[in-house]
Amino acid sequence: MNDIWAAPITANLLTGFLGSGKTSLLRRLLRQPDLSDTAVMINEFGEVGLDHLLIEAVDEEVVLLDSGCVCCTIRGDLKDALLRLYGRRQRGEVPPFRRVVIETTGLADPAPIVATFAADPMLKHHFRLGNVVTVIDAECGGANLDGYEECRKQVAIGDRLVLSKIDIAAPDKTARLRARLALINPTAEVIETSEADDAAAALLTNDVHDEATRPEEVRRWLAAAHGDHHQHHDDDDHDHADGSRHHSDISALLLSADEPLDWAAFGLWLSMLLNRHGASVLRVKGLINVVGRPAPVVVQGVQHLIHKPVHLERWPDDRPQTRLILIVRGLDAALVQRSFRSFMGLGTEVRSAQEPASSA
């Protein structure tokens, strides 16, 4: 059993555009027995009543770090509220919750919330970011994606995309929305709210941090890597059959390699990319075939924030091949792929020089 005091608290982000039904989903989530030890942070007490023991309200206040770096816009209010709540937990003033769900406002750019976790050593130590759940209204989702960058970013960083209001949206509209979501974020699981009702807790509890559910999570990423969703991103806005004009500024691209990669070279390259283009790399998810390691290394991150890599026992599809999906905004996919290949070549070059007789 996990030592509740030693294990990091999982922080889930619940996001979604105005009127998408975030609070309704949250209310259902909080009824689940598996989530009884969950604290909640909301921006405002809305019209949907939440009857829950542990609710904190935070004022939306975005602050810039002293460095002035745009990527480090953080939520000072959220940081203070989380640390305050953590302090109360440690002092026994509130039950020892294992999870905290942070509900964003509809117009929130989720990036500063993620950056908040990356920026503060205390938060980093005591919390870890779990699934990001994004709610999308099946009726208005398409229009929101067209009109609002915040909405596109919310979809791009989601691990789970929950479709709400499917009962009032025409089936073909829902199908078109699903297709668009798959273009923006092919790695996320799409769930309709009726399904979410049955297994709501799993939206939060089944994640890549959990050893039991990790292989299944990774299998979904690999399926996305082998789909064709990530091939359609080079053109700018394009017309669809329904006459609407869709923004394709956010899209997925695949980096793959058959040869095992030098871990040092991979780390240096990804760090360099995130340092310069972190604001444009919304998600990183995949498996790396590392030289000298039979088991795959799972790498995943949200914006600049890369989680500690973990190992899988075996390749889920018996194919020892690096496959890394990047969800990017406004980056040239072909250039990213070319950069990846060339810099990985430097790692191979160093290895060849060190072990001239063993090169394959």
Next chain:
Amino acid sequence: MCGLCGVFGVVEHWTDGSVGSRADEQHRVTVGNRFLALYGLKLAEWSGRFILTSQTGGSAVVDHFGGLWPAAEHLAGRPCDPLDAAMIAAVENRAGRR
């Protein structure tokens, strides 16, 4: 620039994940030098940290690889951009020569 990017849930940087032995660490510095040479910089290990030096005598100490590229850009006086087409071409030529 910020030196915060890339770390979560652990004290060390995520790239430390597969570094176990002294040989791993030395290898990492060797590969780091191959990258940093593109920008006229050198990397050396120093008591569990790293020293970055430029050809003009500038230097910086970084605790982990999360702080490497911001410091490298500062010392080099230019962006270290892996998507710079000219740099990619240079790396392709270099790697191709072996």
